[in-house]
Amino acid sequence: MAVSTDTRRVAFRTNPWGRAGWLLLAAYVVYAAGRLDFTWDRFVLGLDSGAKFIGRMFPPEILQPESLAKGLMESLEIAILASFIGIVISLPIGLLAARNLMPAWATWPARAIIAAARSFHPVIVAIIFVKAVGFGAMAGIGALTVASVGFIGKLFAEAIEEISLKQVEAVRATGASFMNVILFGVMPQVFGRFIGFATYQLDSNLRNSTMVGIVGAGGIGGTLFSAFQRFDYEFVAAILLCIIAMIMVGEVLATWVRGVFVEKGRVEDE
């Protein structure tokens, strides 16, 4: 920040660079919108068909109750299993990736695995899993497990890197074995945050499990996609409402679980 030589005090000084930035942003919006062929006519035309579309979505109607129930259950199963397997895999990987506890030869491969797991969108991973294990829930579980390993592994490693080493030293000084150092020196310090990531990931897996079905990896997404293709828009609306309800319930439960595990005195949002 440059030191102002202006001795006259001005309230709310203008910032020419900031203004130039906003102008540049506006110019980009115009340019990019032109490149993507956004025209007012198209938008108006879309609004018209949008009104028709929404008109056909209401009232929502459950056309195939079994298929809806099966899809929702399958999404839930995919989310739970993927979170569980993902957490089980990411615990050792996250531990190995923590640079304050592990030597470099252990952190590099672990970090590479985490980076690889994070680099592709779950849908792309799901496509590859569909090819590998065929259509169905297995592929969804695989894809979301990969996503969970990437996310939890990274955050878990970062959480361990931020711990206080004093407690670790104290446990080590008692002659504790390596496992005991981890269990009594490291884990208690990161457990609260770990619950936070785990519930967040379960939540996120639940959202994503409603989507992987679009590429054939099981769950409610498949039901939704086929309803779309048959133009059963009232069923689409019903499925969407069910998904939103399921995810809202999941979010409330996740917040509650976090509240139970996070130590008192720490402030949690509502």
Place this chain on the structure above:
Amino acid sequence: MSATAPVATRVWQRFTPRERFRRFVIYLVMVVAIVQSARMVEIIPEFLYDAPQQVQDLLTRMWPIAWSHYPEGVHEALVETIHIASLGTILSILMAVPVGLMAANNVVPNRTVNYLAKLILVSSRSVNSLIWALLFVAVFGPGALAGTLAIAFRSVGFVGKLFGEALEEANRGTIEALEASGAPWFSRLLWGYWPQVKPAFWSIALFRWDINVRESAVLGLVGAGGIGMALDTAMNLFQWPRVAMVLFAIFAVVVIAEIVVTQIRKRIL
């Protein structure tokens, strides 16, 4: 722990019985949920056995990567993807700022408005970007417009939630000072809240742009424009070397986006 117990037999316990009970219930529910899911989910073992073979087969088909496909089929789509992500982020911020303001109780002290805003934010986040894309493809037809709107509508929930939380954490002092000087609502917003939430705002915008680059790469699978369309075409034609090329391009653009965001964050924030 009963209060009448003799001092010598009292044992220190970290958690109250109530806490222990609640934790026990959560553990129990988790175990039951995992076991039930594992039993109910449809797994076909035969498919699992030949998975390594299938993956190997996939990889051999993908090699060598069709680099020559880049100029003709991938470059345009890649640029389109970045535009979709950027425009979608900008649009989402335009929509999220008012909703975020409505969600913050200290800016709009009205519980009904706060809950209404939170409902909008949760609905936006609950519907996945791919599902938003399906909806917008049905409305606007296939193409980048549907993709941009899908990205924008999906991001509103994320940006609005974080922006609203940043506003709620703003320091009261400055705002009270402005209030005392008789500043109207909008001036309080611009000179009281904005300077305080500015770093958080840019950090949220950058973070979401990074996520949106990843998300916009797959929207094409449902016809919403961008590089996902190239991926979909190549897969439908079983041109695996081209699929590998597209995947590599996505990987590269995601890595570059992450580097750009980290660099900007280091310089500005």
